[in-house]
Every structure is written in structure tokens, then in C-alpha cells.
Amino acid sequence: MTKQEELKKEILEKTKEYYELVHKPQQTKKFVKGKSRVNYAGRVFDEKEMEYLVDSSLDFWLTYGEYSKKFEKELAEFLGVRWAFLVNSGSSANLLAFYTLTSPLLKDRQVKRGDEVITVAAGFPTTVAPIVQYGAVPVFVDMELTYFNIDVTQLEKALSVKTKAVMIAHTLGNPFNIKAVKEFCDKHNLWLIEDNCDALGSTYDGKPTGTWGDIGTSSFYPPHHMTMGEGGATYTDNPLLKKIMLSMRDWGRDCWCESGVDNTCGARFSQSFGSLPKGYDHKYVYSHFGFNLKVSDMQAAVGVAQLEKFPTFVEIRKKNFKRLYEGLKDINELDLVETQPHSDPSWFGFLMTLNDKATFTRNEISEFLEKNNIQTRNLFAGNMLRHPMFDSLEQGKDYRVIGELLNTDKIMNDSFWIGLYPGMGDDAIDYMVEKIREFIVK
Numbered sequence: 136m137t138k139q140e141e142l143k144k145e146i147l148e149k150t151k152e153y154y155e156l157v158h159k160p161q162q163t164k165k166f167v168k169g170k171s172r173v174n175y176a177g178r179v180f181d182e183k184e185m186e187y188l189v190d191s192s193l194d195f196w197l198t199y200g201e202y203s204k205k206f207e208k209e210l211a212e213f214l215g216v217r218w219a220f221l222v223n224s225g226s227s228a229n230l231l232a233f234y235t236l237t238s239p240l241l242k243d244r245q246v247k248r249g250d251e252v253i254t255v256a257a258g259f260p261t262t263v264a265p266i267v268q269y270g271a272v273p274v275f276v277d278m279e280l281t282y283f284n285i286d287v288t289q290l291e292k293a294l295s296v297k298t299k300a301v302m303i304a305h306t307l308g309n310p311f312n313i314k315a316v317k318e319f320c321d322k323h324n325l326w327l328i329e330d331n332c333d334a335l336g337s338t339y340d341g342k343p344t345g346t347w348g349d350i351g352t353s354s355f356y357p358p359h360h361m362t363m364g365e366g367g368a369t370y371t372d373n374p375l376l377k378k379i380m381l382s383m384r385d386w387g388r389d390c391w392c393e394s395g396v397d398n399t400c401g402a403r404f405s406q407s408f409g410s411l412p413k414g415y416d417h418k419y420v421y422s423h424f425g426f427n428l429k430v431s432d433m434q435a436a437v438g439v440a441q442l443e444k445f446p447t448f449v450e451i452r453k454k455n456f457k458r459l460y461e462g463l464k465d466i467n468e469l470d471l472v473e474t475q476p477h478s479d480p481s482w483f484g485f486l487m488t489l490n491d492k493a494t495f496t497r498n499e500i501s502e503f504l505e506k507n508n509i510q511t512r513n514l515f516a517g518n519m520l521r522h523p524m525f526d527s528l529e530q531g532k533d534y535r536v537i538g539e540l541l542n543t544d545k546i547m548n549d550s551f552w553i554g555l556y557p558g559m560g561d562d563a564i565d566y567m568v569e570k571i572r573e574f575i576v577k
């Protein structure tokens with residue numbers, strides 16, 4: 136063993152020791168009823184994440200490197216797609232996915248400014264933000280209140296000659312009606328972006344969500360199904376979208392050399408582009424107005440360790456969902472989210488909605504649970520249109536609304552969710568059931 140190898144081994148052994156001293160007690164802490172806080176989500180990790188992270192930091196490559204490559208390959212394999220690309224957040228993944236559709240290389244299917252994109256208003260704002268940021272027009276349709284996803288009966292009403300794409304999320308892991316949405320998109324030659332940030336590991340008809348449409352996106356922010364701190368990914372099976380996506384992620388360049396590598400194309404100084412002089416260095420030729428959305432290799436290292444555990448994470452999420460559902464299903468005042476037919480969700484959270492029988496408000500039950508150390512969440516923005524960010528936009532011009540979005544408002548007013556992440560054991564789940572029942576059934 137060289138001195139370098141010896142030192143590395145020692146550092147990694149110390150890292151493991153550090154994990155066991157500092158983090159393991161937290162990660163394996165017993166739940167104490169009434170004392171322990173039941174967070175809705177959190178990082179679940181062991182010494183592996185820390186070892187890979189430290190290993191990567193010792194390499195000191197810093198930018199996109201070996202761990203990034205490994206992560207992209209393994210994520211693509213897990214999803215059964217040809218390509219996955221790492222980016223620095225789920226929001227960046229949505230930005231990249233949408234901007235990919237704006238490339239002139241897509242010819243008559245390019246999304247141009249003023250073109251319309253069908254979406255929903257109940258959810259996370261960065262599913263919609265890229266549409267507005269680019270200058271396209273989001274067209275909002277309502278939600279349904281059984282699976283808490285897009286109401287597919289509204290899709291045809293939302294269609295116009297300007298419609299180019301549908302961009303929506305699978306709510307808290309529960310797939311939207313993919314069959315109906317996909318048929319609609321295929322019939323009208325529309326792109327489909329699946330925001331899969333809250334649904335990694337879910338399947339529909341046995342095929343992973345995020346791989347049904349043209350592009351899928353993921354988030355690896357700590358509360359999500361797996362984490363690398365900040366991080367995200369886009370994935371696709373379409374070679375042209377892949378080419379555009381890579382260009383847009385990496386500054387808009389035409390060149391596809393990995394960092395630190397030159398002349399992958401073998402024609403670095405002999406090609407012609409635009410009105411540039413013949414042979415202008417391909418490394419600095421730009422085919423798009425791009426971004427730089429890459430992660431550091433250290434983030435990817437954490438992701439590689441998380442992916443190894445991922446199937447177990449998904450199983451625990453499913454188990455926890457079942458336990459919550461069984462514990463709460465007879466409560467008359469609450470409508471529990473139902474599993475989308477033909478699907479097997481990798482749940483992000485457990486969504487409940489107060490119905491007409493409830494004699495309390497959503498905030499009252501949320502406050503009661505919070506006081507009892509149970510973290511609660513609303514369905515993110517509730518109704519995005521009611522947020523200040525829309526104040527400067529004009530309905531009919533900058534965005535369109537189909538109908539009155541009554542179900543979206545219902546979700547904004549009466550829905551809330553609690554966690555079921557793999558850091559929760561049966562005792563934490565049972566405690567949440569007990570407290571909800573205590574508040575409602577008394």
C-alpha cells in the first residue's frame with residue numbers, strides 16, 4: 136500500500152468512527168412518545184454517505200467527475216431510461232426540462248414565447264415557474280379530489296392552437312392519470328414533462344413515473360425520497376432531447392467534452408458553425424442560450440450511496456402509507472388520498488382533506504398536531520394563482536385559467552399532509568394516528 140492509500144484508508148476509517156459517534160445515535164434514536172418530534176421528512180444515511188463524500192473531497196476534483204458519472208448511469212439504470220443528467224436542484228431540473236423544449240433544433244415542435252403549456256395550480260411553484268420565466272403561457276386546469284392530481288376531463292377544454300406541452304407533477308408520489316394524459320399528448324402531438332420530484336420510485340402499469348413522458352425530473356433536496364443536500368436530475372429516452380439538455384445544462388455549448396477533457400469529437404479545430412471562422416475551437420461554440428446547472432462531485436458521491444439504499448427507502452414509504460391509511464380510514468371527517476389505479480406509489484407524504492362533516496378547520500388540526508410535536512405541511516402553494524407572484528401577470532394574456540379551480544381552492548383551504556419517510560418506525564406512525572384520532576374522534 137502506498138502512503139497515499141494508507142492515509143486515505145485511515146481517513147475513511149476515522150470518518151466511519153465519526154459517523155458512529157456523532158450521527159449514528161441521531162439516525163437510530165428511539166422514538167419517545169410525546170417527546171420525540173415527528174418530522175415530515177429528513178435525511179436517512181449511514182457511514183457510506185460520509186465515506187463517499189470524504190473520498191470525493193480527497194480526490195479534490197470538485198466539479199462533475201467519477202461519482203457524477205456513476206450516479207447518472209445508475210439512476211438511468213434504476214429508471215430504465217437511456218440518459219439521466221445531474222443538476223443542482225429539482226427546480227433546476229424543471230428549468231432545464233422546460234428550456235430543452237425551447238430549442239430551435241426541435242423545429243416546428245419548439246416551444247416559442249406565447250405558446251401554451253397545460254399545468255395545474257395546486258403544487259410546487261417551480262413546476263410552473265420556467266413556463267412563465269421563458270414567456271410561454273401556463274394554462275391552469277383544476278385538480279380532482281380522489282387522487283389529488285390533474286382533472287383529466289378538463290384537458291380538451293384547455294387545448295388551443297398554441298398548446299405545445301403538458302408539464303405537471305405526480306402529487307406527493309401518487310401518479311396522475313398517466314394513461315389519459317399520455318393519450319391526450321399523443322393525440323395532439325404535445326410534449327409531456329413529468330415533474331417526478333415527489334415520486335421517485337413510483338410506478339404506473341409497472342413502469343417508473345418520470346419515464347412515461349418526454350422528460351422526467353427529480354429533486355434530491357433533503358426531504359425528498361433520497362438526498363444529496365442540493366441536487367436534482369432530468370431524464371429522457373429521446374436522443375435529440377438528450378443532446379439539447381446536455382448543451383443547455385452546460386453553458387449552452389455545442390461541445391460535449393467532459394470537464395477536464397478536450398477534443399472528444401476529434402474535430403475540435405476543423406468544423407464550421409454559424410458565421411464563425413472555419414475551425415473555430417469547438418470547445419467554445421454555443422448552440423443554445425444555456426445555463427450552468429451542474430453539481431459538485433461531492434454531492435454526487437452522497438447520491439451514489441443513497442441510491443444503494445433506495446429500494447429499501449421505497450418499501451418503507453409504502454409500508455408507512457399502509458399503516459397510516461389503515462389507522463385513519465374510518466374517520467368520517469377526513470378524505471384520505473386514494474392510490475391512483477394501475478399504480479404503485481412511492482409516497483412522499485400522506486395527504487388528508489377535511490370534508491363537509493368536519494367541525495374544525497385545517498389550521499386547527501395542523502396547529503394541534505404541531506403542538507404535539509408532529510410536523511404538518513400544506514400541499515405546497517395550495518393555489519399558486521393566489522400568491523403575490525401572480526400580481527404582475529395578466530389573466531388571458533400571461534396565463535389562462537380553465538373554469539374556476541374550485542377543487543384547487545378546496546385543497547388550498549382544507550388539505551394537509553404528514554410524513555411517512557423511512558426515518559419513521561411503526562411507533563411514530565401509530566403516534567400520529569393516535570393524535571389525529573384524539574383531535575377528531577375525541
Ligand SMILES: Cc1ncc(COP(=O)(O)O)c(C=O)c1O
Nearest residue numbers: 224225226259304332354355356
Ligand atoms: C413537485 C416538486 N417539484 C419541484 C420541487 C423543487 O425541488 P428543489 O427543492 O430541489 O428545487 C419540489 C420541491 O420540493 C417539488 O415538491
